[in-house]
Amino acid sequence: MSALKIAGKEFDSRLFVGTGKFASNALMARAIAASGSQMVTVALRRVDIENENDDMLAAIDQTKYQLLPNTSGARDAAEAVRLSRLARAASGIAWVKLEVTPDPYYLLPDGQETLKAAEILVKDGFIVLPYINADPILAKKLQDVGCATVMPLASPIGSNQGMKTKASIEIIIEQATVPVVVDAGLGAPSHAAEAMEMGADAVLVNTAIAAANDPVEIAKAFKMATQAGRIAYETGLASKSTTASASSPLTGFLRNE
Template identity: 55%
Template sequence: MDILKIGDREFSSRLLTGTGKFRDKNEIKPMLKQSGSQIITIALRRVNLENPQDNILNFIPKTTTLLPNTSGARNAQEAVRIAHIARDAGCGNFVKIEVIHDALYLMPDNEETIKATKILAKDGFIVLPYISPDIVTCKKLEDVGASAVMPLGSPIGSNAGLQTKNLLEMIIQNSNLPVIIDAGIGLPSHASMAMEMGADAVLINTAIATANDPISAAIAFSLAVKAGRMAYLAKLENQSRYARASSPLTGFLNL
């Protein structure tokens, strides 16, 4: 059995999903069921006191592992605070660190993310930091106790695919932690490519949630992740500039 291990937990699915941007939150449950995704992200926000909305937790099956993100945090301290609120609210000890103050590209602050990871890992959290793809940052995160790294493929919600491919490859080939490609994956082929490269998992929110049919989209991504993973494990041969004959080059018929 091909198991993904994050912290002390084991998962059979390598597709992580998110709860943002769904037009109908009732689609989250069948989306999880049909895609097999076992980990889903959620966010924390102030209650709108004039118009309270339904808590997103009401739409997620209890068997799903919750991955609260620290979106809204602009520095390590705020991320730590949000992580503690999520854990106190009974969301378990997984946390996706997200420290962002760049409004245009939503690029994460790797330096603050390392600081927050160090504090939270010491506090017993299973920390999954969202980062700009940088191998040095990944090594530092490993040293301070991260349980996985989540480098981005392209900016959040952009659907632009693996624009950072070469940097992701460096990380995948050298990381001792699971590598989860997060952000920017817009097509099943992007997800397949990430898995073929040897990523341990992918996180997909926008592409599924904003699809005309999110449930079918989630199934498509799930199949793509499985195909890419299987291809990686099968160790396909590398590309070549020149042809490599697939039929024997001897014993031609004399015509």
């Protein structure tokens, strides 16, 4: 299995993991370790000044994992740029998962605002990984303004519906010159394998791991599925046919004709 390269940095794992919705920081750390991931997303939020909580970053070993701050909560380009700059000031790193989601019901990304923010952030020196609807034209525009990847959604965030946008993602993969990371809605290891078999460069999973009965075990399953899908893509599948092609010999049957 080949390594994934984003903005000059190599990753052995093609599974990115989100850190939201885990029952505890300790469980999150164990699930991330089991996933084999080297890229983990985090959000920025106000400190609760009445109830000082443990800092979740302490549970993430940044020597092992590339931190990918997101701009979740941003409703337009200006808010996304502000969050990105805060994230850079907080972490010292300039990687950002750019997401602009004005509608809280479906959390679908606003392509125009995403493109506007991406242009500003790329010029400002950020490594920008934009979360987008599976829109091949937008993906191409984002690639052209200097984004490091494109991250089309499989289905709405946290919905676990799988590859609803498959046909459009196929076009994005065909046209992309930057890595394509399928993000959002992957609910089962088979969904991750499906995306990887199609030629996605990586997948991002959060809810399907964090909200599972046993996040550590399911993280392991996603790791294996992502690897299986990638190996299948790299080596190629046997061809399809409309009729049967016997796998067992068609001679020497135990019958008299």
